[in-house]
Amino acid sequence: MYAWKIGPALACGNTVVLKTAEQTPLSALYVSKLFHEVAFTGSTKTGEAILQSAAMSNLKPVTLELGGKSPFIVCEDANVDEAVEMAHFALFFNQGQCCASGSRTFVHESVYDEFVEKAKARALRRTVGDPFKAGIEQGPQIDSKQFEKIMRYIRSGVESGATLESGGERFGKERSRVMWRFADLLEDHNDQIAALETWDNGKPYEQAAKVEFLETWKSFLYTNSSGWADKIHGLTIPADGLHHVQTLHEPIGVAGQIIPWNFPLLMYAWKVGPALACGNTVILKTAEQTPLSALHAGLPPGVLNVVSGYGPTAGAALASHMDVNKLAFTGSTETGKIVIQLAEKSNLKPVTLELGGKSPFIVCEDANVDEAVELAHFSLFFNQGQCCCAGSHTYVHERIYDEFVEKAKARALKRVVGDPFKAGTEQGPQIDSEKFEKILRYIRSGVDNGATLETGGERFGTGGYFIKPTVFSNVQDDMLKAQDEIFGPVQSILKFKDLDEVIRRANASNCGLAAGVFTQNIDTANTLTRALRVGTVWINCFDVFDAAIPFGGYKMSGNGREKGIYCLQNYLQVKAVVSPLKNPAWL
Ligand code: NAI
Ligand code: MG
Numbered sequence: 001m002y003a004w005k006i007g008p009a010l011a012c013g014n015t016v017v018l019k020t021a022e023q024t025p026l027s028a029l030y031v032s033k034l035f036h037e038v039a040f041t042g043s044t045k046t047g048e049a050i051l052q053s054a055a056m057s058n059l060k061p062v063t064l065e066l067g068g069k070s071p072f073i074v075c076e077d078a079n080v081d082e083a084v085e086m087a088h089f090a091l092f093f094n095q096g097q098c099c100a101s102g103s104r105t106f107v108h109e110s111v112y113d114e115f116v117e118k119a120k121a122r123a124l125r126r127t128v129g130d131p132f133k134a135g136i137e138q139g140p141q142i143d144s145k146q147f148e149k150i151m152r153y154i155r156s157g158v159e160s161g162a163t164l165e166s167g168g169e170r171f172g173k174e175r176s177r178v179m180w181r182f183a184d185l186l187e188d189h190n191d192q193i194a195a196l197e198t199w200d201n202g203k204p205y206e207q208a209a210k211v212e213f214l215e216t217w218k219s220f221l222y223t224n225s226s227g228w229a230d231k232i233h234g235l236t237i238p239a240d241g242l243h244h245v246q247t248l249h250e251p252i253g254v255a256g257q258i259i260p261w262n263f264p265l266l267m268y269a270w271k272v273g274p275a276l277a278c279g280n281t282v283i284l285k286t287a288e289q290t291p292l293s294a295l296h297a298g299l300p301p302g303v304l305n306v307v308s309g310y311g312p313t314a315g316a317a318l319a320s321h322m323d324v325n326k327l328a329f330t331g332s333t334e335t336g337k338i339v340i341q342l343a344e345k346s347n348l349k350p351v352t353l354e355l356g357g358k359s360p361f362i363v364c365e366d367a368n369v370d371e372a373v374e375l376a377h378f379s380l381f382f383n384q385g386q387c388c389c390a391g392s393h394t395y396v397h398e399r400i401y402d403e404f405v406e407k408a409k410a411r412a413l414k415r416v417v418g419d420p421f422k423a424g425t426e427q428g429p430q431i432d433s434e435k436f437e438k439i440l441r442y443i444r445s446g447v448d449n450g451a452t453l454e455t456g457g458e459r460f461g462t463g464g465y466f467i468k469p470t471v472f473s474n475v476q477d478d479m480l481k482a483q484d485e486i487f488g489p490v491q492s493i494l495k496f497k498d499l500d501e502v503i504r505r506a507n508a509s510n511c512g513l514a515a516g517v518f519t520q521n522i523d524t525a526n527t528l529t530r531a532l533r534v535g536t537v538w539i540n541c542f543d544v545f546d547a548a549i550p551f552g553g554y555k556m557s558g559n560g561r562e563k564g565i566y567c568l569q570n571y572l573q574v575k576a577v578v579s580p581l582k583n584p585a586w587l
Pocket of ligand 1: 258259260261262285286287288309310311312313314315316317319330331332333335336338339354355356357387388435484485486487
């Protein structure tokens with residue numbers, strides 16, 4: 001167990017803290033002090049406890065290798081003596097204390113009585129150890145109406161053969177074709193879908209149609225359709241001894257997905273795409289603010305099920321359902337902590353999280369100030385400032401600070417705010433009154449704490465949730481520290497002196513989603529790229545989202561990666577299959 005844990009962690013360059021079992025401390029070694037990742041093997045109950053304390057502290061990703069209830073299947077043509085010996089070994093080896101022990105011996109009726117007799121005789125010759133037991137507790141109570149609705153969705157999926165838990169009834173190429181058709185349907189309805197997105201969310205129509213829709217469509221083509229559905233396969237592995245070893249990559253089953261309101265369509269594509277490509281059934285819950293654009297056109301019934309509803313009822317029901325095999329969540333860190341605990345308390349379904357960020361946008365002293373101002377403006381104000389990766393902390397080198405602030409203010413004043421359906425509008429309203437009020441509260445606290453309000457800082461017009469593009473200068477780190485994301489059109493400009501300092505300050509954040517780096521110097525770019533503890537670094541660009549580029553967070557910004565080849569592993573199980581090789585031609 002020590003080797004299995006320590007080996008890969010060190011091979012990947014991590015520091016390890018390993019806790020041995022209290023009964024057997026001697027052979028394991030204590031390696032180092034840092035605590036970046038927890039990997040745990042033990043009873044399901046202790047696993048649950050560890051997951052919960054990790055979830056309640058800093059959301060460090062946890063991998064669990066817990067109990068199994070492995071079947072050992074004896075078919076009617078088996079040699080009974082050999083089968084008895086092997087089944088006995090499968091269960092009793094190591095006093096029966098193996099996670100993989102063959103604890104459920106299924107025997108064909110034609111040889112059953114003989115098998116039982118011989119198994120009993122074989123067992124009598126051995127001292128029996130503790131049998132392996134794994135128990136999972138029922139999850140918390142949920143809203144019963146939602147529960148039943150979701151149950152029906154799951155059943156409909158199972159009935160239509162959509163749950164491919166047993167290895168795939170629908171071939172990859174067929175899935176590919178179905179998803180191509182889906183992408184085509186999306187393309188045919190571009191205008192309507194983009195309009196729904198603007199009605200729902202308030203974002204400028206031009207951005208909904210050109211940016212969000214386009215990326216959504218490409219994401220379906222790349223991730224779902226021709227992209228991956230027919231290229232999911234395992235490995236043939238050379239192992240010691242006369243054994244044939246292969247891995248099967250199988251769908252995980254029913255995938256539960258919860259998405260937010262800031263990019264309803266794109267989040268839908270990032271979640272649904274890989275889950276379907278891997279052959280899973282999906283239950284997706286949209287955000288209560290933005291239910292309209294999620295579609296289920298062109299797919300076999302039951303495969304993709306969209307549930308509209310509130311977080312604490314519909315969302316929580318999904319997270320805690322015993323028959324949902326995986327949960328993917330995008331939203332706030334606070335809710336991320338809740339859903340991970342619901343998953344643990346129910347069936348320990350694996351959870352991937354894409355949470356908030358407080359992304360630094362670092363403008364170095366050699367930067368072209370006009371270009372840097374434009375890009376920093378875009379990095380923060382795009383989508384009304386409602387982006388998980390928004391460049392909310394604009395760090396500017398002291399040599400160009402004053403010039404930058406002046407120009408950033410001028411740029412914000414030029415931003416076109418108003419009717420999102422009008423051509424040329426850059427900024428629409430915020431999502432709802434709650435978030436509108438929260439942003440204004442943050443602005444007031446900035447002023448109270450002594451930051452300089454350069455422009456904006458109040459509502460735009462008299463109706464709707466419009467906020468004037470706001471720029472603060474002379475912002476100190478501690479003013480931003482206590483905040484969660486402002487998630488609005490508020491740019492905070494901080495001053496720095498040298499690279500070591502800005503790296504230290506940027507990395508002091510408990511988030512690590514993305515960073516922007518603006519410099520002409522390749523050495524500076526390389527230094528920052530490697531030093532910043534974030535999932536994406538954009539050098540001299542920002543928000544370049546391509547379906548092939550992985551996206552996700554370090555630290556409390558989440559775990560797992562969406563998009564590209566990396567997202568597939570979230571929706572697959574790996575099964576190792578081992579069989580003896582008799583008289584092989586070669587090894
Ligand atoms: P939220 O994280 O609460 O909502 C996101 C999704 O989670 C929605 O579908 C919601 O219905 C669901 N949800 C809420 N409570 C739940 C629960 N108990 N169990 C299961 N699902 C639940 O985000 P919210 O409240 O809309 O926004 C709060 C703040 O979160 C924002 O001001 C912003 O700072 C941040 N946020 C970050 C996002 C990101 O992309 N990282 C997206 C949305 C919000
Ligand atoms: Mg919430």
